[in-house]
Amino acid sequence: MSNELLLKNNKMGDNVLSRVKTLESKGDLRFPPNYSPENAMKSAMLQLQELKGSKKDGYKPALSFVTPNSVANALMDMVVQGLNPAKNQGYFIVYKDKVQFQRSYMGTMAVTKRVTGAKEINAEVIFEGDEVKYKTRNGKIVDLEHTQSFGNRDQKLIGAYATVVFDEDNKNYTEIMTIKEIEEAWKQSQSVFDGKFSEKGTHRRFPQEMAKKTVINRACKKLLNSSDDSSLLATQIKDSEQRQRKEIFDAEVEENANQELLDFSDTNVEEAEFEEVAEAKPIDHFVEVEQPEKQSAAQTIESEEEPF
Structure with a gap:
């Protein structure tokens, strides 16, 4: 350069x-x-x-x-x-x-905590044989109880959940997903070809951590999208x-x-789970800079984020 x-x-x-x-x-x-x-x-x-x-x-x-x-x-x-x-x-x-x-x-x-005032965000995976009970109130998951035996951690992964914790318990928000729902989200990845996962990819090598990431992102994005915060x-x-x-x-x-x-x-x-393509609104505070001469375009970088 x-x-x-x-x-x-x-x-x-x-x-x-x-x-x-x-x-x-x-x-x-x-x-x-x-x-x-x-x-x-x-x-x-x-x-x-x-x-x-x-x-x-x-x-x-x-x-x-x-x-x-x-x-x-x-x-x-x-x-x-x-x-x-x-x-x-x-x-x-x-x-x-x-x-x-x-x-x-x-x-x-980090951004969810800033926008919503959440104290912490926790996630856990669910294995076959675990006992998970919860109630729903006004369409919201409450009183989730997860009982797990240590030996179950070698069993089949069947789901995951994330809880965004606030100072007041009644404000806590929990998102739960089955492994089928999680894998449907994974299939949105451009690294998954024709719905098939590479055995060397992060989804297969670190399924527990990838499942946590997916359910955390879904929980956080729902709170961010529903926030009425009018801040910058x-x-x-x-x-x-x-x-x-x-x-x-x-x-x-x-x-x-x-x-x-x-x-x-x-x-x-x-x-990212691109559910729809919205008309982009350019931010009104970006910095105007001089345009260079047009050159050949590239599609993307070839990198891989650490799964942890």
Whole structure:
């Protein structure tokens, strides 16, 4: 990557950081304790400099062909949510000529706590032979009891649940999924071909942890989507997810039109569960940057998020 390109992208990062500082000074943006936007931005720029295109396009550096505005939006998405890729709270991924910042399940938990005020988020898997009892009240799972013998942990995995814990017990939220429901979510992953899981993939090697991640993401996203928080954080989350869904959809439409298969990476995409494609609303505080000359596009990076 040329020094000129590095300087240009570092300047763009500085512009995003300046905009973030302005929002913070106005009281529109509050960061979690001990969060440093500067440190997060440094980690992000290092990862972006290492981000490559797909094998088909010769693994070209992503910053040489993705649109600068998409990079600015990705950086803004990361900082506004108070996340740091160095802490495995998210990662950057490329779709055609757009780069996105996507939360990991750890990042989703951190954001959910900030938006909803939750104290903690716990998940557990259910094995064949376990006894699980719960009641429903107004369509909400309450009083869940899970009894498990140690020997059952060698039995077949049949489900998982996650509970978002609040100060008041009556506010706790529990999401429970059967293994069939979990595997249907996994099949949304672009790393699963024709509904079949690779025996070397994370879904087969670490099914318990992947099941926990899936049910945690579902529980958190339902709370985030139903939140009436009108803060910049809540608005940014909703707008960025709409924009990302549209970018992914547009990439798929273009590739299908060319009768080519997308080479998406084996990341946390399966948990996004793209149920519908909404019209993207561009955020009104992204940083305008100069557009480079149009170059060949790449579909994605080839990376794999740690399952834990």
